[in-house]
Amino acid sequence: xxxxxxxxxxxxxxxxxxxxxxxxxxxxxxxxxxxxxxxxxxxxxxxxxxxxxxxxxxxxxxxxxxxxxxxxxxxxxxxxxxxxxxxxxxxxxxxxxxxxxxxxxxxxxxxxxxxxxxxxxxxxxxxxxxxxxxxxxxxxxxxx
Amino acid sequence: xxxxxxxxxxxxxxxxxxxxxxxxxxxxxxxxxxxxxxxxxxxxxxxxxxxxxxxxxxxxxxxxxxxxxxxxxxxxxxxxxxxxxxxxxxxxxxxxxxxxxxxxxxxxxxxxxxxxxxxxxxxxxxxxxxxxxxxxxxxxxxxxxxxxxxxxxxxxxxxxxxxxxxxxxxxxxxxxxxxxxxxxxxxxxxxxxxxxxxx
Ligand SMILES: [Cu+2]
Numbered sequence: 360x361x362x363x364x365x366x367x368x369x370x371x372x373x374x375x376x377x378x379x380x381x382x383x384x385x386x387x388x389x390x391x392x393x394x395x396x397x398x399x400x401x402x403x404x405x406x407x408x409x410x411x412x413x414x415x416x417x418x419x420x421x422x423x424x425x426x427x428x429x430x431x432x433x434x435x436x437x438x439x440x441x442x443x444x445x446x447x448x449x450x451x452x453x454x455x456x457x458x459x460x461x462x463x464x465x466x467x468x469x470x471x472x473x474x475x476x477x478x479x480x481x482x483x484x485x486x487x488x489x490x491x492x493x494x495x496x497x498x499x500x501x502x503x
Numbered sequence: 504x505x506x507x508x509x510x511x512x513x514x515x516x517x518x519x520x521x522x523x524x525x526x527x528x529x530x531x532x533x534x535x536x537x538x539x540x541x542x543x544x545x546x547x548x549x550x551x552x553x554x555x556x557x558x559x560x561x562x563x564x565x566x567x568x569x570x571x572x573x574x575x576x577x578x579x580x581x582x583x584x585x586x587x588x589x590x591x592x593x594x595x596x597x598x599x600x601x602x603x604x605x606x607x608x609x610x611x612x613x614x615x616x617x618x619x620x621x622x623x624x625x626x627x628x629x630x631x632x633x634x635x636x637x638x639x640x641x642x643x644x645x646x647x648x649x650x651x652x653x654x655x656x657x658x659x660x661x662x663x664x665x666x667x668x669x670x671x672x673x674x675x676x677x678x679x680x681x682x683x684x685x686x687x688x689x690x691x692x693x694x695x696x697x698x699x700x701x702x
Contacts, residue, residue: 398627
């Protein structure tokens with residue numbers, strides 16, 4: 360029987376070490392992922408969360424997908440001086456410098472869930488991030 | 504005077520001061536509104552639209568309650584659910600007196616917000632909430648009269664569109680006059696605080 364060649368294993372360990380050192384102090388993390396309950400007739404709901412970039416390089420949250428939503432888009436609600444609120448798609452995404460966090464909150468930025476399918480409990484989303492792996496997380500539906 | 508009598512007087516004085524402190528002084532302190540107080544000589548602009556409760560409704564349809572009017576729409580994913588949920592929480596905070604408050608949402612998107620659809624949407628937030636809809640010309644005229652601006656962006660029912668709108672709450676007193684404008688960023692506690700005082 361042929362002996363298992365060792366170089367690939369060593370190479371794998373080496374690559375892993377390089378990856379760890381390149382990864383700097385950490386990763387991109389999301390916390391406090393929630394969505395306000397909306398009536399089941401609602402054509403849209405909003406997902407809020409906090410995202411932190413502990414990598415050594417900038418990343419950009421560009422969007423998300425979920426089986427519980429027809430589609431998802433990153434949006435920003437803005438209010439002008441006269442109190443008029445409007446919503447735009449953040450086509451460039453939300454950029455986070457190394458060490459920075461971004462808060463998606465009511466009246467600010469949200470991931471809009473278009474044609475929601477789930478109206479209570481929780482559902483899973485996958486966040487698409489430029490410059491890092493996508494992140495799968497659960498969204499808690501709760502009235503805050 | 505006996506010591507006993509003096510003690511009784513002392514206790515009486517103490518009791519009166521405590522009562523004053525607890526019951527009278529808080530009432531003397533003026534209520535500081537979180538919203539913007541309005542003092543209008545003329546009654547609030549009339550509203551005459553189709554109601555989710557059936558038939559046409561206006562400000563005088565709610566049995567002399569304090570009416571909170573919001574201009575919003577159901578395809579609104581962030582601001583409108585947040586506001587309606589805050590109003591529901593505010594009514595909970597008001598407790599028994601919540602029966603004296605009527606929350607009404609005038610849709611700024613009558614094309615998509617049919618009366619059946621609005622009914623389902625509004626009662627989800629609170630059984631008592633009423634939605635109003637009607638021809639866009641009527642809604643525009645009413646919104647303008649309240650100083651509320653709204654504009655749909657490009658897009659149609661097929662592609663979807665959003666409606667920019669002023670998200671303030673108009674509070675109309677039992678006398679039919681606009682009393683207060685609550686800005687959209689107020690919390691349920693702040694809304695309850697103001698409504699309790701006006702009610
Ligand atoms: Cu949105």
